[in-house]
Each structure stands twice: as C-alpha cells, then as structure tokens.
Amino acid sequence: MTHTGEDTVHGGVRLRPPRNTLDGRAxxxxxxxxxxxxxxxxxxxxxxxxxxxxxxxxxxxxxxxxxxxxxxxxxxxxxxWFRVHRWEVTDDAVYVRTGAFWQEWRIAPMSRIQTVDTVRGPLEQAFRLATVTVTTASSKGAIRIEGLDHEVAAELAQRLTLITGDTPGDAT
Structure with missing residues (x-):
C-alpha cells in the first residue's frame, strides 16, 4: 500500500510515516x-x-x-536506502516503509501477526545487525525490518511476541 497521508484504516490503525530509522551500521x-x-x-x-x-x-x-x-x-x-527505510511498532500495529524507486508502506495490525522471527546472516553478524520478520496472514507476505542493531531486534521480537499474545484475534 503506497500513501503519503494519515488515514484511518480498518480497526482504527492509522497509515502514517513510521518514526524509526535503521541502525547506521546498515x-x-x-x-x-x-x-x-x-x-x-x-x-x-x-x-x-x-x-x-x-x-x-x-x-x-x-x-x-x-x-x-x-x-x-x-x-x-x-x-x-537509509533515508527511505523506516519502521515503527505501536501497541496496535507494525509499520514499515521500504523501497528506493517504488516506495512500499505496509502495516501489520497486531491481531494479524502469526509469527515473529529474528535472523542474522553472516554479514549481519559481522556488522552486529539483525532482521526481524513479522509473518501475517497477508498474501503479500511477511514484513521484514532489516538493518536493526541485534539487541534492538531481539527486544523488538520479544515485545511483539508479548503484544500479539495479549491482542485479541485469531491472526487469520
């Protein structure tokens, strides 16, 4: 979904620019x-x-x-890429904006999240970075937040796991 404003979408989640940048080591x-x-x-x-x-x-x-x-x-x-890539997690949703030529904005409401994974490939390990993958029931596929400090990624995965566990819904 590509958009530049702030609109309410299903469930009261707002589409807006995510606030967080990636780690500078990205x-x-x-x-x-x-x-x-x-x-x-x-x-x-x-x-x-x-x-x-x-x-x-x-x-x-x-x-x-x-x-x-x-x-x-x-x-x-x-x-x-560093200027464009943004992410944010609220109690309601995961927001991600990626793309250099074609910007993609994605929101995953907490009630739709099925799994949260943290991945660290060899190069990411060398740079002390990690990728958090949020899998939803969406046909678009998982949301990936790449270029995070590995400790931030671990904390984020733990936070998402706790929030989604407390969020009503069947993630389908």
Whole structure:
C-alpha cells in the first residue's frame, strides 16, 4: 500500500510515516553486500581476460564497466536506502516503509501477526545487525525490518511476541 497521508484504516490503525530509522551500521552492511555482488563477476571476468588472450578486450571491458557501475551504486544507493527505510511498532500495529524507486508502506495490525522471527546472516553478524520478520496472514507476505542493531531486534521480537499474545484475534 503506497500513501503519503494519515488515514484511518480498518480497526482504527492509522497509515502514517513510521518514526524509526535503521541502525547506521546498515550503510556498511549494504555497501559490503553491493561490493561482494560486484566483485564476484568482475574477478571472474578479469581472471578469464588474463587467461584468454584473444578475448581479453571483450572480457576486461565489461569487467571495467561493471566495476564502475558497482562502485557508483555502492557510493549512492545505501545512503538513499537509509533515508527511505523506516519502521515503527505501536501497541496496535507494525509499520514499515521500504523501497528506493517504488516506495512500499505496509502495516501489520497486531491481531494479524502469526509469527515473529529474528535472523542474522553472516554479514549481519559481522556488522552486529539483525532482521526481524513479522509473518501475517497477508498474501503479500511477511514484513521484514532489516538493518536493526541485534539487541534492538531481539527486544523488538520479544515485545511483539508479548503484544500479539495479549491482542485479541485469531491472526487469520
């Protein structure tokens, strides 16, 4: 659901901009992900270009272009994502806004939450970050709050578990 104002939706939950930003370390986490994603094909093309003399130009040219685009994206996109991504949890709902080009605003009323999970991949662990995944009965899928400090994520998961346990409804 994309929207810019504050409107009441079913159950009295208000659609409004979430208040919380992600942890600042998310910038480094995103940059590292982009660098790895860029480095793998660049290294493969570079090695092949070094080994296959007749195709050297046709392998090193795309490697150079890919490296330049990857470095540009690494410099620009994480800051942009950081400005856009927001989240908030109230006693009534989980609010999340994500997306760089197409912004997506999602609300999960507490009565619709089925599970709350915390995930920490290897890179997230290195940056002391975590992702909280809130699963609902929605066909749109789970809501993910990425780039949270791992302790904040654990506290958030515990808080959501307590709130949803006390919230009437069958989460369907």
């Amino acid at each position: 910038l480094g986490w995103w940059r590292t992900q982009l660098l790895i994603t860029t480095a793998v094909p660049v290294v493969v093309l570079g090695v092949l270009g070094a080994l296959i003399a007749p195709a050297r130009f046709w392998l090193l040219l795309p490697a150079t272009i890919l490296a330049a685009v990857g470095l540009g994206c690494t410099a620009i996109l994480p800051r942009w």
